[in-house]
Amino acid sequence: MPAFLDCPATESWERLLASAVPPDQWEQYERHMESCSDCQDRLDQIEECGDTLWQLAQRFGDPTGTPTDPTLVNVMERLHEVKSPGQQPTTASGSEMLLPLAEDCPRVKETGSRRGVLQRLSLPTWFAGLVVLGLTLVLLAQAALPPFQKPPVETNQDFRKGQPLLPSLKLFGGDAVKLTKREDEGLRITLPPTRKNHDAVGVSTSYSLSGDFVITAAYELLSASRPTQGPGTGVTLRVANDPQWHSFAKVGRFIRPAEGSGYATEFWNNNPPPDKVWQAQFEPSEGPRGQLRLVREGSILRFLVADGPENTFRQIDVAKIGADDLPVVQFVVVDSGTEGNLVDARLIELKIRSGALPQEERSATAPLPEQERPAGSNGGSTLVKLFGLIIACALATALGGFLYWRRSRRLATTPLPAAGPNTSAGMEAMPLPISFSCAACSKQLKARAELAGKKVRCSQCGKAVLVPMTKAIKAARSS
């Protein structure tokens, strides 16, 4: 087939590259391309990579030519074994990775037949299982009965129309009286740049928050200087577990020295390591009005914001704050702790609900219902709850006893199988865990018998420790 005498149009080349040219014409194009430098130049220009792709390729190079880290390959193989979040992984024997002790990583542990797993359980594990079972039954009983917790506390303060503070709230900050003004739109707080005292100014509760709670605060940030140092100027909702702020959390609308305008969260505690935590988030925002929300469910604290007075809340951070009472609850305006910063803001509304949260408020993004519930409405008969707990514990004990009796009888009547080395049947014949000491820190450890000869990670110091082979295991494996 002859080549084209005239150069094909750019559109024709585009069709070719899009595989829209019939195969019988392909050769014609190919021959023309081989000999026509004009068309080659045109295609070189057409076929530029595109900005995004080119930038990525320039920055990171050709990733397909880079050898994969063998440890990463092992990690991925191990993670692939999990198969899906709902499944347990298969045995990791043969893997070079350290095997975690089962209690260190409950989702990634070895599987076996139901019978084998039951037989391998040690006595302490059985007791632990009973405790878990008992607690589960207690929780089920609690779910069926009215919740057994402190009566709810509610504070619904609307700062608009010059309304006075509720008795459960008080002004906060040494010069708060001088710097606050009741206006129709809310409680106006103006911190002048010449102020010498840099305490936060706003309101705080006169009581401690207990249990689960939702705090929602609406504000309007009228103006705020961008500080050159400190945590930022703006409005913040914050809680702490004691006046010394041993454990502290805040969510606020700030103008920050580095990041500028946006929402910021912070959480810390002063626990000794390794439980000491500090974390923070920042999300840019320009809106002057909005809402801040802190939600605690159990020991988890969620930080949420909404861009306007009506908008949906979105979670921007989460922290494990614990379930301690929180005597410090403040909705305040801050000046970044330094002189020269003007902050002008209004507190519009503060709603606090603690104690027994209704189901609809357990959803982190659910809006607070407007209706107030009478305090104590969630309380039920303590006697009924106590009775339920006793029933649950009795059931758990009876069930646990039955299961243990059945296991003991099965172990007594089941002969040791003559299994080959490393078979699962062979492992089932050695149900007792191996006790040994960590060579690095001397912690007493226990590992399942099938881990003999492999390395596990010490739960105290994290070092790899070889699980020793007992005589029984050696004998079983050599038989």
Add this chain to the structure above:
Amino acid sequence: MADFPLTRASLLVRLRDPQDEEAWAQFVDLYAPLVYGYARKQGLQDADAADLSQEVFSAVAGAVGRLDYDPRRGAFRNWLFTVVRRKLANWRAAQGNRVLGSGDAATHQLLEQCLAPDEAAAGWETEWEQRLFAWACEQVRKDVSASTWQSFWRTAVDGQTGKQAAAELGLSVAAVYLAGRRIRTRLKELLQSAQEP
């Protein structure tokens, strides 16, 4: 900086199905190197990075069933970063605990490598971009020959002309252009596919 796609919402939805092994495999392929690579760049040894990766994925596996994903509340990778950062902080805290008695200078140095939150987030974002690009390239590369891949890379990235690349690779000029176009299209599709609806 390139405008990067978010995590595929469909993949996250599929992860909630415990029977969907393919979704989990895809998830691991995409994110495990990200977590591991980030940990290594934070100064962790390979074994520690491996442990941390496993802990992070255990946490994800435990939480993904409850994850009601809403793209308006932030990208999935940011949530994952929070998990990684906490695990990393725990690991560093544990190291700090040990170093109190050991006086190990190398460990002290490691602890001092803790980045400020902004730097850490920027590092994670870069790591994510790199991982997503590598993932897309890996997907394409396993379906094409070495010469086809090189046709793309040399003309689109290295700046060679089609004629130069064809001569060095022993292909026709038209074949070089065709291969380059196909790969480029596929890469863009893959990067696009990671976008949320």
